[in-house]
Amino acid sequence: MTEVPGRVREAYRELPSGWKLEKLKFFANIRNSNVDKTISEDEEPVRLCNYTDVYYNDRITPNLHFMDGSATEMEVERFQLKRDQVIITKDSEAWDDIGIPAWVAEDMPKVLCGYHLSVLEPSPDLDGSFLAWLCRAGPLNDQFKLAANGVTRFGLGQYAIKNAFIALPPLDTQRLIARFLDRKAAQIDGLIEKKRELLDRLAEKRQTLITHAVTKGLDPAAVMKPSGIERVGGTPARQAIGVGGMTELALPLGWSAKRLKHLATYNDEVLAESTDEEEEIDYVEISGVSLSRGIEVIARMTFGHAPSRARRKVRSGDILISTVRTYLRAIAKVDEALPDLIASTGFCVVRPNDDVDSDFLGWAAKSEPFVSGVVARSVGVSYPAINASELVTIDMPVPPLDTQWRIARFLDESTARIDGLVEKVRNSIARLEEYRSAQITAAVTGQLTELR
Numbered sequence: 001m002t003e004v005p006g007r008v009r010e011a012y013r014e015l016p017s018g019w020k021l022e023k024l025k026f027f028a029n030i031r032n033s034n035v036d037k038t039i040s041e042d043e044e045p046v047r048l049c050n051y052t053d054v055y056y057n058d059r060i061t062p063n064l065h066f067m068d069g070s071a072t073e074m075e076v077e078r079f080q081l082k083r084d085q086v087i088i089t090k091d092s093e094a095w096d097d098i099g100i101p102a103w104v105a106e107d108m109p110k111v112l113c114g115y116h117l118s119v120l121e122p123s124p125d126l127d128g129s130f131l132a133w134l135c136r137a138g139p140l141n142d143q144f145k146l147a148a149n150g151v152t153r154f155g156l157g158q159y160a161i162k163n164a165f166i167a168l169p170p171l172d173t174q175r176l177i178a179r180f181l182d183r184k185a186a187q188i189d190g191l192i193e194k195k196r197e198l199l200d201r202l203a204e205k206r207q208t209l210i211t212h213a214v215t216k217g218l219d220p221a222a223v224m225k226p227s228g229i230e231r232v233g234g235t236p237a238r239q240a241i242g243v244g245g246m247t248e249l250a251l252p253l254g255w256s257a258k259r260l261k262h263l264a265t266y267n268d269e270v271l272a273e274s275t276d277e278e279e280e281i282d283y284v285e286i287s288g289v290s291l292s293r294g295i296e297v298i299a300r301m302t303f304g305h306a307p308s309r310a311r312r313k314v315r316s317g318d319i320l321i322s323t324v325r326t327y328l329r330a331i332a333k334v335d336e337a338l339p340d341l342i343a344s345t346g347f348c349v350v351r352p353n354d355d356v357d358s359d360f361l362g363w364a365a366k367s368e369p370f371v372s373g374v375v376a377r378s379v380g381v382s383y384p385a386i387n388a389s390e391l392v393t394i395d396m397p398v399p400p401l402d403t404q405w406r407i408a409r410f411l412d413e414s415t416a417r418i419d420g421l422v423e424k425v426r427n428s429i430a431r432l433e434e435y436r437s438a439q440i441t442a443a444v445t446g447q448l449t450e451l452r
Contacts, residue, residue: 008165011139016446019169025162027126032090032158033113035075043070048114054087054102058132058185061105071112079119081108084128088135088144090156091116098156099144101135103128118161126166130174130444133181134166137441167445177443184443188436195429199422206292206418211368213407213414214360215249215397222252229257229369229395249369255399261392263361264352269313271342277304284314286322286330286346291366292419294332295320298341312343317358319350319365321374324385331371333362348388357401359408364396 004021012021024030037048047066057064060081071079081087085104092098101120113119120135122128134140147160169177216222229249251257260266271281280302288297303310314320314334322330324346334341343349350365352358364370373394378384399407442448 004165008139008143011142012165012167012445013447015167016169018173019167019446021165022168023162024120024164024166027123027166027168028086028131029119029121029123030158030161031078031119031121033079033115033117033119035069035071035079035112036115037067037069039068039070041070043072044076044110045069046071046076047111049081049087049111049117050114051089051091051116054089054117055097055100057102059105060087060102060108062108062111066111067114069112069114076110076112079113081111081113082121083107084122086120086122086128086132086135087113088118088120088161089116090118090161091154092148093153095145095148095150095154098148098154099135099141101132103132118156118158120161125171126168127171127174127178129178129182131166133178133440134444136437137444138437139441139445140164140166169446180448181440181443184439185436188432188439192429192432192436195425195432199425202418202422202425203292206415207366207368209414209418210363210366210411213411214364214367215251215369217252217255217399217403218407218410219252224250225253227251227255227257227395227397229397249397251397252399254403255397257395258398259393260350260396263356263396263398264319264350264392266348266350266388266392267312268349268351269315271303271311271313275303277302279303281306281310281342283307283310283342283344284320285344286324289320289322289330289332291331292415292422295334306342307344309345310342311345312347312349314341314343314349315351317352319352319358319362320347321350321365321391322346323348323388323391324383331362331365333358348391350392355401356398357404357408359412360399360404361396363408363411367397370394370396 009021015021035048037050039045046069048069049060049064050067053060053064053066081104083104083106087102087104089097089100120131122131135144143164144156144160147164148154148156168174216224227249229251280300283299283301283306284295285297285299288299289295316334318334320330320332320334320343330347350361352361374386374391377390377394378386398404439448
């Protein structure tokens with residue numbers, strides 16, 4: 001009899017009568033794919049089920065858009081997708097992305113399992129759909145994660161997959177559990193999707209509120225006038241790639257339009273190359289800043305271990321604006337004095353003049369006209385970006401100073417209420433995801449008695 005490690009037995013808890021713990025290799029054929037994305041003229045044309053197809057889908061079906069590829073006859077024979085197989089991720093840059101499964105819904109001739117994936121082909125005693133749910137449950141998935149080797153990239157070998165332990169009930173019970181989880185997960189996923197749609201609507205409402213306040217003011221009866229500020233029109237999708245008709249923005253009477261460089265200086269201070277390598281700094285990268293939450297991630301490190309882009313000095317009141325379009329939503333005002341805060345050179349560090357309210361300017365930098373202006377002026381294909389000297393030529397709306405202050409206070413309060421709702425929805429989603437995970441684990445370990 002196979003000896004089961006204590007931690008594995010503890011994870012599966014006490015199984016019902018008729019269930020057993022067995023190594024996966026006794027009930028499934030495991031093959032790591034070596035089919036790469038290179039197309040060779042001397043190989044058969046095929047389509048490839050790649051890493052992202054598995055990672056983002058619970059089921060592999062023919063209606064997915066598979067990549068064109070080529071393969072040898074032997075590769076076609078070994079890695080052609082067949083109904084009831086389970087494909088899992090075996091390589092990843094993050095250990096917690098190891099062992100993500102997708103169930104193959106039907107035979108798919110000439111669709112092959114691609115590189116960085118493993119094929120788990122169940123025997124007649126193991127239902128494929130049940131195996132996929134097992135792979136999503138903690139007791140099996142944790143075995144995969146813990147067995148993955150690596151530091152900056154993780155890989156799961158065949159030996160670890162084959163010798164992982166699975167909870168195996170009778171075949172009819174496997175199918176009953178799989179059908180129950182199909183229904184239960186679909187219900188939970190439906191609720192999660194509705195809440196994510198609510199998050200999208202709240203984000204849209206927040207952005208509309210900001211744009212309206214910094215371009216129209218707080219007086220609904222204000223008389224408007226042409227401003228000379230151009231904005232990108234058209235659909236949001238076209239705006240996102242800088243395509244669309246240009247329209248002129250109207251501003252209330254008493255407001256003006258000025259280029260950002262006339263309202264602020266930029267990139268004033270740079271950390272000297274001669275800085276002591278042992279000096280500690282607080283570093284903010286563009287990926288550590290979000291449009292709604294501001295500065296989220298600050299890394300404490302010595303100058304000697306900091307990346308070469310850790311050069312821009314930041315003061316309280318400065319505004320960080322990403323110049324890389326991939327991270328265009330990385331815009332934030334620095335609200336607290338951090339004596340050693342250093343920003344990436346991927347930011348334009350804007351320092352408002354004394355006659356401009358920095359809070360207002362921070363909100364204006366998050367408005368749709370400014371963001372669409374950055375998008376329209378970004379250049380490059382794979383990594384579009386804008387030079388800081390070009391960014392500061394974008395026109396900004398400028399109301400009287402007392403109006404700037406009132407708008408900033410209004411947006412502080414209004415967005416705080418929206419952000420509070422967003423946090424509640426996110427917490428609700430997290431609880432639903434925890435409940436989904438708990439239901440899966442409970443079902444595949446026999447802890448749920450009612451499965452119909």
